[in-house]
Amino acid sequence: MRILVLGGDGYLGWPTALHLSSRGHDVAVVDNFARREYDLEMGVDSIVPIAGLQRRCDVWREVSGIEVPCYVGDLVDPDFTHRVIREFRPDTVVHFAEQRSAPYSMIDQKHAVYTQVNNVVNTLNVLYAIAEIDPSIHLVKLGTMGEYGTPNIDIEEGFLEVTHKGRTDILPFPKQPHSFYHLSKVHDTHNITFACRVWGLRSTDLHQGVVYGQETPETAQHPELATRLDYDGVFGTVINRFCAQAVVGHPITVYGKGGQTRGMLDIRDTLACVELACLNPADQGEYRVFNQFTESFSVLDVAHMVVEAFSGSPEIVHLDSPRVEKDEHYYNAIHTKFLDLGLQPHLMSAETLASIMEVIAQFKDRVDPRAFEATVNWRHTTNHLPTSGTLLPR
Amino acid sequence: MRILVLGGDGYLGWPTALHLSSRGHDVAVVDNFARREYDLEMGVDSIVPIAGLQRRCDVWREVSGIEVPCYVGDLVDPDFTHRVIREFRPDTVVHFAEQRSAPYSMIDQKHAVYTQVNNVVNTLNVLYAIAEIDPSIHLVKLGTMGEYGTPNIDIEEGFLEVTHKGRTDILPFPKQPHSFYHLSKVHDTHNITFACRVWGLRSTDLHQGVVYGQETPETAQHPELATRLDYDGVFGTVINRFCAQAVVGHPITVYGKGGQTRGMLDIRDTLACVELACLNPADQGEYRVFNQFTESFSVLDVAHMVVEAFSGSPEIVHLDSPRVEKDEHYYNAIHTKFLDLGLQPHLMSAETLASIMEVIAQFKDRVDPRAFEATVNWRHTTNHLPTSGTLLPR
Numbered sequence: 171m172r173i174l175v176l177g178g179d180g181y182l183g184w185p186t187a188l189h190l191s192s193r194g195h196d197v198a199v200v201d202n203f204a205r206r207e208y209d210l211e212m213g214v215d216s217i218v219p220i221a222g223l224q225r226r227c228d229v230w231r232e233v234s235g236i237e238v239p240c241y242v243g244d245l246v247d248p249d250f251t252h253r254v255i256r257e258f259r260p261d262t263v264v265h266f267a268e269q270r271s272a273p274y275s276m277i278d279q280k281h282a283v284y285t286q287v288n289n290v291v292n293t294l295n296v297l298y299a300i301a302e303i304d305p306s307i308h309l310v311k312l313g314t315m316g317e318y319g320t321p322n323i324d325i326e327e328g329f330l331e332v333t334h335k336g337r338t339d340i341l342p343f344p345k346q347p348h349s350f351y352h353l354s355k356v357h358d359t360h361n362i363t364f365a366c367r368v369w370g371l372r373s374t375d376l377h378q379g380v381v382y383g384q385e386t387p388e389t390a391q392h393p394e395l396a397t398r399l400d401y402d403g404v405f406g407t408v409i410n411r412f413c414a415q416a417v418v419g420h421p422i423t424v425y426g427k428g429g430q431t432r433g434m435l436d437i438r439d440t441l442a443c444v445e446l447a448c449l450n451p452a453d454q455g456e457y458r459v460f461n462q463f464t465e466s467f468s469v470l471d472v473a474h475m476v477v478e479a480f481s482g483s484p485e486i487v488h489l490d491s492p493r494v495e496k497d498e499h500y501y502n503a504i505h506t507k508f509l510d511l512g513l514q515p516h517l518m519s520a521e522t523l524a525s526i527m528e529v530i531a532q533f534k535d536r537v538d539p540r541a542f543e544a545t546v547n548w549r550h551t552t553n554h555l556p557t558s559g560t561l562l563p564r
Numbered sequence: 565m566r567i568l569v570l571g572g573d574g575y576l577g578w579p580t581a582l583h584l585s586s587r588g589h590d591v592a593v594v595d596n597f598a599r600r601e602y603d604l605e606m607g608v609d610s611i612v613p614i615a616g617l618q619r620r621c622d623v624w625r626e627v628s629g630i631e632v633p634c635y636v637g638d639l640v641d642p643d644f645t646h647r648v649i650r651e652f653r654p655d656t657v658v659h660f661a662e663q664r665s666a667p668y669s670m671i672d673q674k675h676a677v678y679t680q681v682n683n684v685v686n687t688l689n690v691l692y693a694i695a696e697i698d699p700s701i702h703l704v705k706l707g708t709m710g711e712y713g714t715p716n717i718d719i720e721e722g723f724l725e726v727t728h729k730g731r732t733d734i735l736p737f738p739k740q741p742h743s744f745y746h747l748s749k750v751h752d753t754h755n756i757t758f759a760c761r762v763w764g765l766r767s768t769d770l771h772q773g774v775v776y777g778q779e780t781p782e783t784a785q786h787p788e789l790a791t792r793l794d795y796d797g798v799f800g801t802v803i804n805r806f807c808a809q810a811v812v813g814h815p816i817t818v819y820g821k822g823g824q825t826r827g828m829l830d831i832r833d834t835l836a837c838v839e840l841a842c843l844n845p846a847d848q849g850e851y852r853v854f855n856q857f858t859e860s861f862s863v864l865d866v867a868h869m870v871v872e873a874f875s876g877s878p879e880i881v882h883l884d885s886p887r888v889e890k891d892e893h894y895y896n897a898i899h900t901k902f903l904d905l906g907l908q909p910h911l912m913s914a915e916t917l918a919s920i921m922e923v924i925a926q927f928k929d930r931v932d933p934r935a936f937e938a939t940v941n942w943r944h945t946t947n948h949l950p951t952s953g954t955l956l957p958r
Contacts, residue, residue: 248673279642279692283685290684290751291677294744298673301945322733323726330738332717332726337894339716341738344724345754350688353758357684357751360739364747368888368942494762500731548762551695 172196173448174258176245176296177266179223180205182312182381182440185397186264188388189441190448191236198258199223200267202244204288205398208274208405212555214541216398217414217533218384229394245292248299255299255307262308262448263300267292268358272316272349272493273404273546277553282350289354290361297365308451309373310444311362313355315433315463315503317377319346320496325503328375328459343459348495349548359459366457373456374447379433379463381440382409383522384529399529402541404555409434409472411542413523416480417530418537421487425544426497428470428488433463433503436516446511461505464515479523492544566590567842568654570639570690571661573617574599576706576775576834579791580658582782583835584842585630592652593617594661596638598682599792602668602799606949608935610792611808611927612778623788639686642693649693649701656702656842657694661686662748666710666887667798667940669745671947676744683748684755691759702845703767704838705756707749709827709857709897711771713740714890719897722769722853737853742889743942753853760851767850768841773827773857775834776803777916778923791831793923796935798949803828803866805936807917810874811924812931815881819938820891822864822882827857827897830910840905855899858909873917886938 173190177183178199191197201223209215221229227238239258243250245267255263268289269275275285293311300307318325321344330343342363345356365371384399400406401414415422435443443462452458467475473486491497509515516522530537546553567584571577572593585591595617603609615623621632633652637644639661649657662683663669669679687705694701712719715738724737736757739750752769759765778793794800795808809816829837837856846852861869867880885891903909910916924931940947 248677279689282692283642283688286684286688286751286755287681290680294677294680295673298676298945321735323728323731323735330726330728332724332728332738334717334724334726337717341715341717342740344726344735344738346736347754347758350755350758353751353754356754357680357747360741360747360750361680361744364741364744369945551692551763 171262171448172258172260173262173264174255174260175199175264175266177201177268178240179203180266181398181400182437183266184226185386185389185437186441186444187238188230188395189386190445191230191238192234192388193445198239198241200241200245200254202242204269212404214402214538215536217401217530217536218396218399220396220398221394225394229392233391233395245295246288248295251295252299256303260307262310263296264310264444265293265296266312268354269351271405272351275349275351276546276548278551285351286354286357290357293358294361297362297371300371301365301369305369305371306454309362309371310447311358311373311375313359313375313377314352315377315379315461316352317345317347317356317359318343319348320499320501321346322500327461327504327507328377348493363457366455370455372452372454374452375457375459376443376447376462377459378440379435380407381435381437382407383437383526385525386438386441401537403544404546408469410526412473412476413526414530414537415542416476416482416484417527418534418539420539420542421485422473422476423542423544424469424473424486424488425491425493426488428473429468429498430495431466431468431501433461433466433505435463436522438516439464439513442513443508446508446513450511460507461503462508463505465518466501466503475518476523479520480527489544492547494548565656565842566652566654567656567658568649568652569593570657570659571595572634573597574660575792575794576831577660578620579780579783579831580835580838581632582624582789583780584839585624585632586628586782587839592633592635594635594639594648596636598663606798608796608932609930611795611924611930612790612793614790614792615788619788623786627785639689640682642689645689646693650697654701656704657690658838659687659690659703659705663745665799666743666745669743670940670942672945679745680748680751684751687752688755691756691765694765695759695763699763699765700848703765704841705752705767705769707753707769707771708746709771709773709855710746711739711741711750711753712737713742714893714895715740716894721855721898721901722771742887757851760849764849766846766848768846769851769853770837770841770856771853772834773829774801774803775829775831776801777831777920779919780832780835795931797938798940802863804920806867806870807920808924808931809936810870810876810878811921812928812933814933814936815879816867816870817936817938818863818867818880818882819885819887820882822867823862823892824889825860825862825895827855827860827899829857830916832910833858833907836907837902840902840907844905854901855897856902857899859912860895860897869912870917873914874921883938886941888942
């Protein structure tokens with residue numbers, strides 16, 4: 171299968187591309203290096219050093235004998251998007267190429283507008299390109315479990331059967347996202363649903379949970395195949411950030427009571443899920459949603475698991491939450507579709523957490539403790555980051 | 565009350581500004597003349613000739629003795645948006661300033677992207693400006709009944725109580741819009757809801773139906789106070805377009821079976837609804853939705869009403885629908901909130917239709933019959949308009 175991975179230089183895009191390549195698919199990657207620019211802008215960096223994209227592809231060819239072409243450009247440019255899809259002619263487009271940090275989108279007006287325009291426009295361009303070049307191309311799109319928010323009912327996979335005043339319909343699951351980033355994914359969801367309806371496209375929208383971990387069987391084959399690992403308050407997701415705090419002897423910082431419960435998954439399961447979605451495509455004209463996570467944990471649960479897995483005795487501290495979200499709420503999200511397709515989850519374990527901390531320990535000098543700070547406050551319309559100079563408008 | 569009308573040069577923005585001004589409010593208008601540029605781009609024009617905005621304001625001062633300041637600029641520019649709101653310091657912002665044509669948004673990729681970026685970014689800018697300058701400013705935002713699509717259950721006003729697997733919550737009403745334009749309004753709805761939650765703003769989102777009519781008590785006071793009247797296949801809404809077809813002896817063109825049913829309202833009721841929303845603001849932190857229409861009709865109903873109201877005998881023809889939407893469906897939309905606030909609707913009547921046709925008859929030489937054509941086909945990703953030269957990318 172020919173698979174084009176958009177955002178193939180990122181935390182998940184790169185190991186996904188390698189995984190698909192190692193599984194015998196013809197893979198190409200696309201990136202504009204926006205993620206690396208955010209690091210420069212904010213004065214932080216991946217804990218694990220990462221090679222440039224072209225170098226990564228060279229090393230993969232040396233290690234595996236397989237060529238992964240890379241296209242460098244911006245999918246917000248419709249001509250570039252068309253050219254890449256026309257030239258590579260994929261069977262499947264896997265779309266990771268979005269600004270994916272909630273705090274980044276909440277820094278100020280410019281970052282909110284950038285996030286929504288970048289994410290919505292590049293997805294529109296991908297939809298137009300597929301519709302014009304070959305509507306049978308299957309779009310596998312990275313959405314987020316954060317689109318749902320925390321309703322007081324079970325979260326189904328994308329749709330909800332509603333009976334109201336004696337009549338019944340199956341409707342899109344109502345969305346109550348928690349940031350301008352999560353909102354951008356909700357906007358995408360609506361746009362993709364519409365494109366499937368009017369142009370007969372087919373798409374699988376992966377409503378993904380919070381991913382943890384760094385090493386995959388393919389990235390472990392060479393240091394220059396490593397993917398990034400973020401620990402900072404803006405791009406570091408909760409488990410990875412807690413592991414980094416433990417390793418460098420920083421208190422583990424829980425926002426509020428820590429009752430915020432989210433679906434989570436091991437990075438290796440992300441790779442497996444994406445391949446399962448590619449191999450079992452949506453029908454022509456179909457828009458479907460798979461909830462892509464394996465277990466639900468509260469933030470405080472995760473903090474305790476990290477404490478237990480670490481050999482030292484990290485302190486857990488509760489900070490006023492910089493976000494506006496419930497820190498105690500009902501949460502029961504359904505996630506059977508990938509299990510039905512045969513997913514064998516890597517469930518959370520002390521070994522997994524220890525292996526993440528082992529990776530971090532190798533590069534602990536690269537951690538800047540100032541970057542742990544939760545400096546982006548949802549209630550403020552302008553935020554300043556301690557690690558950055560004056561933030562440049564993009 | 566100080567009221568700033570964004571999009572105050574448009575079909576509804578202008579008569580709303582005059583209505584609010586005549587009712588004793590301090591009104592200012594903002595516009596970037598995008599709507600007039602669409603006319604130039606497409607080679608069509610309002611049936612009723614309209615004066616420039618500054619001239620309109622001058623005439624209103626001569627007629628009423630009241631000053632309505634106008635600010636010329638683009639709300640996509642955050643500095644302009646801030647400056648206007650800071651300078652005028654309204655109690656209420658009434659936001660009409662969006663690209664509002666479904667067919668225009670479906671012309672091609674550039675028009676889809678333009679519509680979504682323009683509408684979403686200018687609304688984000690308004691939200692940021694209000695949050696920063698004075699969160700007590702009430703945002704009265706023009707949404708559309710088209711956000712809901714045509715679900716097989718009753719359409720409630722913005723929210724739906726759902727009981728699912730024994731648990732109950734009140735959730736945003738699921739949205740299934742029919743064009744990239746309608747999608748842009750859904751995106752706004754989600755963004756505004758979020759801003760009310762995190763910043764404590766307050767907003768009333770008017771999910772408005774299809775408006776018909778042209779004359780209001782204020783615009784009728786001088787020919788240079790007239791508002792525009794569109795009849796073309798891109799910007800002409802269904803009743804106004806059918807009236808124009810009848811007057812110039814063109815067949816009345818119904819798409820498909822004509823069973824598409826929509827909420828509709830008289831232009832004078834738009835004005836009354838906006839004032840009612842201003843006078844009865846949302847609570848601080850509240851996001852609420854009012855369904856703003858007075859009656860539901862199918863497209864075929866409307867065609868027959870126009871035929872009956874016209875002195876000639878116009879022919880009704882059924883065309884293949886250029887849109888992708890059901891032409892037979894369930895439709896029952898609730899609209900009690902404005903009635904509870906005291907709205908006295910102008911219900912559809914032969915007299916109203918006759919008065920619209922009378923206005924059109926005065927300027928019938930300005931109608932270009934080619935412009936009736938339904939040239940924007942939802943199934944095509946690129947459309948060409950008969951009245952335009954080569955469409956310039958915006």
